[in-house]
Amino acid sequence: xxxxxxxxxxxxxxxxxxxxxxxxxxxxxxxxxxxxxxxxxxxxxxxxxxxxxxxxxxxxxxxxxxxxxxxxxxxxxxxxxxxxxxxxxxxxxxxxxxxxxxxxxxxxxxxxxxxxxxxxxxxxxxxxxxxxxxxxxxxxxxxxxxxxxxxxxxxxxxxxxxxxxxxxxxxxxxxxxxxxxxxxxxxxxxxxxxxxxxxxxxxxxxxxxxxxxxxxxxxxxxxxxxxxxxxxxxxxxxxxxxxxxxxxxxxxxxxxxxxxxxxxxxxxxxxxxxxxxxxxxxxxxxxxxxxxxxxxxxxxxxxxxxxxxxxxxxxxxxxxxxxxxxxxxxxxxxxxxxxxxxxxx
Numbered sequence: 001x002x003x004x005x006x007x008x009x010x011x012x013x014x015x016x017x018x019x020x021x022x023x024x025x026x027x028x029x030x031x032x033x034x035x036x037x038x039x040x041x042x043x044x045x046x047x048x049x050x051x052x053x054x055x056x057x058x059x060x061x062x063x064x065x066x067x068x069x070x071x072x073x074x075x076x077x078x079x080x081x082x083x084x085x086x087x088x089x090x091x092x093x094x095x096x097x098x099x100x101x102x103x104x105x106x107x108x109x110x111x112x113x114x115x116x117x118x119x120x121x122x123x124x125x126x127x128x129x130x131x132x133x134x135x136x137x138x139x140x141x142x143x144x145x146x147x148x149x150x151x152x153x154x155x156x157x158x159x160x161x162x163x164x165x166x167x168x169x170x171x172x173x174x175x176x177x178x179x180x181x182x183x184x185x186x187x188x189x190x191x192x193x194x195x196x197x198x199x200x201x202x203x204x205x206x207x208x209x210x211x212x213x214x215x216x217x218x219x220x221x222x223x224x225x226x227x228x229x230x231x232x233x234x235x236x237x238x239x240x241x242x243x244x245x246x247x248x249x250x251x252x253x254x255x256x257x258x259x260x261x262x263x264x265x266x267x268x269x270x271x272x273x274x275x276x277x278x279x280x281x282x283x284x285x286x287x288x289x290x291x292x293x294x295x296x297x298x299x300x301x302x303x304x305x306x307x308x309x310x311x312x313x314x315x316x317x318x319x320x321x322x323x324x325x326x327x328x329x330x331x332x333x334x335x336x337x338x339x340x341x342x343x344x345x
Contacts (some may be wrong), residue, residue, distance in 0.1 A: 042187070
């Protein structure tokens with residue numbers, strides 16, 4: 001005689017849940033890769049739906065995945081070429097900055113270099129970059145394998161993602177389905193804002209930086225624009241720190257005029273209006289959560305969760321705000337019932 005109160009469906013759910021838990025534990029080192037694959041798939045899903053109207057879904061998923069690989073490779077390689085071509089000038093900038101502020105109150109904030117390192121600053125910078133990259137991954141082969149897994153997972157999620165979601169949610173109750181629909185919508189919009197809007201802001205800053213630095217007359221416009229563009233990918237502080245580096249370099253050269261122009265014209269043009277107008281407005285159109293919560297999520301997520309915190313931090317903050325709103329709505333007493341209750345009391 002069976003004394004257990006667990007139904008067969010519940011037993012099946014427990015079994016499947018145990019299998020998924022075992023898989024997560026076994027492949028935990030790849031969770032960062034999986035989270036980024038899910039985030040990219042969610043951001044690219046609208047594009048996949050458009051392509052699927054004209055070509056087969058499998059071909060659409062393949063084309064989008066190869067497109068991401070191609071664009072990423074072109075951007076990274078182009079930036080590498082630009083930076084490496086101007087590595088001598090970057091070394092001159094760094095050496096000028098260190099020497100110019102070595103005897104000021106800012107000396108404590110500057111990195112310490114030996115005389116040999118200052119005299120051969122390009123080689124010093126290359127060595128610092130290589131050491132940083134090696135500290136991020138001690139095994140280049142493993143990093144390459146993670147990249148391959150990332151794009152394979154991305155392709156599968158783009159192709160099967162909507163089907164998986166439909167099969168998981170089709171047996172839910174109407175109330176739970178509605179709540180889960182809101183949660184999935186806010187999650188998708190948050191991820192879209194983090195990736196697509198962030199990239200568009202970086203591209204916009206890059207395009208505006210080219211004519212600005214051309215008119216400033218320092219040359220190396222592509223180098224400055226590339227540095228600003230990549231720095232803009234770090235919300236609020238990235239472009240500001242990059243522009244601060246340029247301003248301090250100009251002051252170290254004694255070019256106060258260019259430093260003032262960069263501070264009062266360059267900052268509002270290349271960073272200010274993008275950080276405080278364009279990005280919040282674009283995010284507000286997609287996300288029903290104040291952009292400040294997303295920024296808090298990024299600043300709180302990255303230090304504690306690493307690079308994956310860039311996605312998980314804002315998503316969790318958005319879910320917390322959305323969950324609170326749903327709870328208030330679901331537990332709110334209707335006006336008619338409240339009036340009756342007030343009369344009774």
